[in-house]
Amino acid sequence: MEDILTVKELSKTYRNGRKALDNLNFNVYKGEILGFLGPNGAGKSTTINILSTLLKCDQGDIQYFNNSELTLKEVKQKLGIVPQELAIYEDDTAFQNVKFFASLYGVNKNEIDKKVEDALDKVGLQERRDDKASTFSGGMKRRLNIACAIVHNPELIIFDEPTVGIDPQSRNHILQSIQNLRQEGATIIYTTHYMEEVQAICDRVIIMDGGVILLNDNLNKILEDNSASQYAITTSLKISEEVLQKVNELEEVKSLELTDESTVVLDVEDNSSLNRVLEMLIENNVNIISIAVHQNNLEDVFLSLTGKKLRD
């Protein structure tokens, strides 16, 4: 896998003495969608701002596009940054807004109109190209913000929470546009507070808190490694103390909790351990009505790593 970013020993302390990043090391691979997750104050924006060349780090090294010879200007031309705040002119049309950014990025004059059309098309705003931004919904403004950031066909696009507080239609549009951009060859870094978005579009996830990386792995691997081993067993009658004691003493059982008179929730070593528990219950004439699996998701992994919910 080719590195599009190689980040080594990145640290940042703000002037007030707040250490926002503490020795971050990670790579971004060409063609992937990398999800960046962390609770409030984790250091996501600081990282993104440094990667976007908007903020200086105190220590560390970032190599862009596998090429140490690139000038800052060349790096900026290959980067697309979609900030949290809208950076559009309300009194200008969608077309004028995107064209302004295209000229800022130095897009060739002969190509400029075509590139602006393409960018508007990618975010589904082609039909509204001649309407002023002030007439757009919040979601459409966000999509226009994205068109402005991608008009120069950047190789790496950094999204900083692009779906906060917008309608579901625009949200789906944005997620689809991101997948299309990747399909066309772009690499994506995506920060969000929405776990389900990460599960829907990301290949890999970095979870950070307190300025350090807690987890950096392939999304499917994270979910597999944390797959369900918790079961709720409901019985027709109250399970006796004596039987509960016997189940609890099985070495396959990590923990056991009676959630109501006839439901016991078990944490077991692995899925096959459940068989031993069931045998034990049946041997003791317990009548089982149902067995439910608790399926872990990214939210559970996040909670167990950081002790925090992603959205407060």
Ligand SMILES: Nc1ncnc2c1ncn2[C@@H]1O[C@H](COP(=O)(O)OP(=O)(O)OP(=O)(O)O)[C@@H](O)[C@H]1O
């Ligand atoms: N300009 C600044 N001056 C001083 N401290 C700052 C500044 N910006 C951020 N910080 C501090 O640095 C730490 C990391 O903040 P950062 O904004 O990077 O977190 P975040 O993960 O993006 O949080 P959020 O999800 O709330 O945007 C926090 O403790 C924050 O208070």
